[in-house]
Amino acid sequence: MALINIVKYEGESNVFAWKFPNDELSTKSQLIVNESQVAVLFRGGKAYDVFEAGRHTLDTANIPLLNKIVNLPFGGETPFKAEIWYVNMVHTLDIKWGTQTPVSIQDPKYGIYIPISAYGQFGMTINDPKTFLKKMVGTVPNFGREHITKYFRGMYTTHVKDEISTYLIEKKITALDLGAYLTELSDFMKQQMKNEFDMYGIELLNFYVEDISAPEDDEGVIRLKKALSKRAEMDIIGYEYTEERTFDALVGAAENEGSLGGMMGAGVGLGMGGSIGETLGSALNQATDKVLNKDIRTCSNCNQVVGKNDKFCGNCSQMLNDSNLKCTCGSEVKEGQKFCHECGKSLLNECKHCQAPLSQGAKFCQECGKGVENND
Known part of the structure; x- marks a missing residue:
């Protein structure tokens, strides 16, 4: 039976644990443990002791528990079987x-x-x-x-x-x-x-x-990126997703002739129905105001909505006048109107040079051709 006299680490440097390949030891075997290592003695699957860096003799003085597993004298040197594991403690x-x-x-x-x-x-x-x-x-x-x-x-x-x-x-x-x-x-x-x-x-x-x-x-990922991009756009202009969708729907209705009134009615109806209806109705009404506050052109004779480039009203055939005439009280008046329907003031002016009647908004007198000064 060949007993091992020297037990030392022979494993690679990048392993965490290495087992000495021979388990034939004796009470005179020398165990060498390097810096940043410890050695653990195992027998029968049980760990008996841990050895720090240094040179150790595997006798009962160093391993008190060895007395329980070594009981056969062998000429001053007692053989025994055990496993030696080296554990690297480096970081x-x-x-x-x-x-x-x-x-x-x-x-x-x-x-x-x-x-x-x-x-x-x-x-x-x-x-x-x-x-x-x-x-x-x-x-x-x-x-x-x-x-x-x-x-x-x-x-x-x-x-x-x-x-x-x-x-x-x-x-x-x-x-x-x-x-x-x-x-x-x-x-x-x-x-x-x-x-x-x-x-x-x-x-x-x-x-x-x-x-x-x-x-x-x-x-x-594509869906999430689209959602983030949309959210970023809304954060820049400062309104929420629900507001944007409501506004888009109302603008689409305004551009689709005949459907604006129906959408407005839907907004009012939703505004009257429960807490959810109140929230959505409020959003619809706010968006409605934004749409209605835009320059929607109407006929001065029948109030029918007309296109911005139309020259005649499609409903009453009235010639469309782009002038924005107002009385001194601030009320809008129609071309050819003689008196303001709000304050009753006469809307007819006279030329200061020939006393001929002047039409509302005229810049020159149609009788004498002289420039009209502001009579307000």
């Missing part, structure tokens, strides 16, 4: 993580589901070697970065979905704005995952989200 700060496939996230502001991909890196160190070996390593001869990435992939993929959704709700932002909050989101996710890493004897030093993206051709 590893560049472990990559990423979602293998996009995760579906519901945008809290618009309710649209979009696929999100995320990646980054995290830093860790092992702070409880016994717990780490028991829960993570198992029977593999070594445990490296690829094992950490594989074992924790399901955890951080779940956390990416859950924590991003929670963060969006708390911050009241849309999913496409996450790129501006990566630092805050990274800290938020680290805090949420820290306790789960602790359960495996690992301290999570940092967790960075380097990028979050969504496919440009996804239908949900």
